[in-house]
Amino acid sequence: MIDKLISINEKLIVKYKNNNEQLEKYLLIRKILNTKDSFSKMNIKYAYAILRDLMIPEENLKEVYIKILNECDIIF
Amino acid sequence: MEQPNLLKNTILISKQDFKEIYSGRETYSINYNDNSTDINLEIIRKMLVAEEYYDQLLTIFQNDDPSFRIAAYLRDNQEPFYIAEFHSKNQFAEGLKLLYDEETEDFYDGNVNKRCSYFIKKAFESIIKGKENIKYKCVVDNQEYEINTTDMNQIMEMNQDTFEDFCKSDKYKTIEDIPKEVFFYIFTEYLKSFKEKEIILPIEAENKLKKLESYELVDFQALNQFNSTTDTIYKKVKLDNELKSSILDGLPEQASELEKAVYIYIKMCKAFTYDEEYYAINQQGKLAEKHRTIDYIKSLNKDNKKLVCYEFNAIYANLLSELGINFKSFYATTDKEEYGRLHAYLKYRIGKYIIHADSTTSILSADLMNAKVNNELNGLWCSNRNKETKNEFEEVVEKMYNLINKQENEKRPEKEQSFEELIQEYGQKTTNFKEIPVKDRVDILVTAVDEKKLEKSDAFGYAKYLTELLDDGNDFGISIIGYDPNNSNQNPTTTAIIWMNDSEAEPFFFETGEETSLEYGRCTYFIYNPNTEMVKIPYQDLKEKFNNGEYYYLGETDNLSMDIPFIHIMPPSERRNK
Structure with a gap:
């Protein structure tokens, strides 16, 4: 699932290459997604905001979020 | 009775005017080509003011004879008394100029002013006459x-x-x-x-x-200055290659000569440090001796960058000479190259700019310090009087300062941004924050734990971990408690209680731990065990199970601290003392 999100984000980076404000945001998301188990390190409000920025439909947010969470290696 | 004016090229003044003018007035000595005459400026003024003398003066200035006299008949039938003799009209003009510069009020009544200028001009014309087209x-x-x-x-x-x-x-x-x-x-x-x-x-x-x-109209102040370099000591400078490279690295090839000179100065100020030992010993004694010889420069390298004004001056001069710039070292109170004795600084010229460079104007507020903390430089300045030139120079200094700072920032390894910093920065750029209902977050908690398919104790650990990720203002939580169905201490196990703020739930009262204080809250409770259906349990039933020992807290850390549901359940807004 995380690979899919990375791929979506790369497309958005290309799409917004001439829009500095958006580009900066998606470059930040790239850094976040490339951090191992990033979703298990951030509060749900940031996770949902990222998923919305990645154009995940509102009705699919919960499902996608749970999938990404459970892909993470969590040591607790 | 006045005598008639019979004398050629002589202005005769009346006895009365003579007495009036010469009664104890100061006289000026007016020189021209080794000829000197003493004259009272009042008599010159009289020549301009009194029409009879003015007319005589006009006549004299219209002829080509260079000399003339002023005289008065003091006694009848005697030779006139010569008050002054002017060997040239220019000598008289000098008197006029003295009068003009005195700027007395009545002198500037317009007419006299014009007459004064006129005669000065006529005197000048008589000198340049015949010298045209040279x-x-x-x-x-x-x-x-x-x-x-x-x-x-x-x-x-x-x-x-x-x-x-x-x-x-x-x-x-x-x-x-x-x-x-x-x-x-x-x-x-x-x-x-x-x-x-x-x-x-x-x-x-x-x-x-x-x-x-004043050089305000056209700035030619630098012309005919620094057309050659007479310094010699700078030729003996042997600077460590690595140190030299660190100064010259980044010097833009396309930069102007002035920009390069300024760039090098700033880089040197950033690279070198004033030798505090030299300062501490008041620039005297054995420790100061090392700075009295140019050879000390050989010992400067990346580990020893301590120098004083002599070395800075010589190194800067050396680097400027490589750019083909002429300069002159100045040693306080002497014109000689007295290296290591008196404070040294440099002056040089590039085009119309005359530049003064002194990196050690004072020890604690000099450019060796200023450049390191990006303060305004006070030792590198343009000594031209023309304001525009000064401003242009300041702009070059600012441009080079900014360039060097930018280069330094680019070289500095980028500080790795922590994940928290990344998230914070992202939070400032996104507009997609929305409230996520607590029921959804509890649902995510249970679903994620169930789907993870973990052993019970790991599942509870995971659940507690997720609770922190899903938290939005302490509006739900999970408590792991002991469960002994028969209160027999046989086969006890664990279970979880999930609590969730719920404005639609029935309010209930509970003790807060203080004798007189009771609070109430609205909360929904669930009994939860991984991979089984989450079951809602009324508060009173829950309380009863705690009272009869079926449910019990696990360990001191859980008890009454993080996990006790009765304290966690209340949103602050709904708390009330009774």
Whole structure:
């Protein structure tokens, strides 16, 4: 699932290459997604905001979020 | 009775005027070509004010005889008394100039002022008469130029405003094929040449000269300065290659000579440090000796960057010489190259700029310190009097300062941004924050834990971990408690209680731990075990199970601290003391 999100984000980076404000945001998301188990390190409000920025439909947010969470290696 | 004016080239004044003017007044000695005459300025004033003397003066100035006298008959039938003898009209003009410069109030009544200027001008014309169309030669920056004196005389007569507009106008880059700055340098030298010969310039020419020598109209102040370098000590500088590279690295090839010189100065100030030991010993004694020889520079390297003014000056001079820039070292109170004895600084010229470079004006607020903390530099300044030139120089300093700082920032390894910092920055850029209902978050908790398919104890650990991720203001939580169905201490196990703020739930009261204080809250409770259905449990039932020992807290850390549901359940807004 995380690979899919990375791929979506790369497309958005290309799409917004001439829009500095958006580009900066998606470059930040790239850094976040490339951090191992990033979703298990951030509060749900940031996770949902990222998923919305990645154009995940509102009705699919919960499902996608749970999938990404459970892909993470969590040591607790 | 007055005597008739029978004497040629003599202005005769009345006995009465003589007595009036000469009664104890101060006299001035007016010199011209080794001839001197003492005169009271009041008598010159009288020549201009009294019409009978003025007419005589006009007559004298209209003839070609250079000399004239002022006399008075003090006694009848005797030789006149010669009050003053002027060997040239210029000598009289000098008196007029003295009077003019006194600026007395009545003198400036207009008419007298004009008469004064007129005679000074006439005196000047009598000197230059017959000297038209002469080539005036002048060497400027090692090149010889010639300008026709008639052309310069015409400029001299120009109306002051027209002259100033002519000087300032960008239309004229050259005048008679001579660069404008060079032309006005020569014109100034031409005017000064009269003064050197004690010739009084017409007032208009004097005003032009004053303006030109302020360099505000045309900046030619640097011309004929620093046309060669006479310093020698800088040639002995042997600077460590690595250190030299660290100074010159980043010097833009396309930069102007001035930009390069400024760049090197700032980089040197950043690279070197003032030797505090030299400062501490008050620049005396054995420890100071090492700085008295140019060889100390050889010991400077990336580990030893301590120097004083002598070394800085010599190194900077050496690097400027590589750019082909002429300079001169100055040693306080002497013109000789006394290295290591007196404070040293450098002056150099690039084009129209005359630059003063002293990185150690003072120890604690000098540029060796200023440059390191990006403070304004106070040791590198343009000594031109022209404000525009000064401003242009300041702009170059600012440009190079910014460039060096940018280069330093680029070299500095980028600080790795922590994940928290990344998230914070992202939070400032996104507009997609929305409230997520607590019921959804509890649902995510349970679903995620169930789907993870973990052993019970791991599942509870995971659930507690997720609770922190899903938290949004402490509005739900999970408590792991002991469960002993028969209260028999046989086969006890664990279970979880999930609590969730719920404005639709029935309110209930509970003790807060203080005798007189009771609070109430609205909360929904669930019994949760991984991979089984989450079951809602009323508060009273839950309380009963705690009371009869079926449910119990696990360990001291859980008890009454993080996990006790009765305290966690209340949103602050709904708390009330009773």
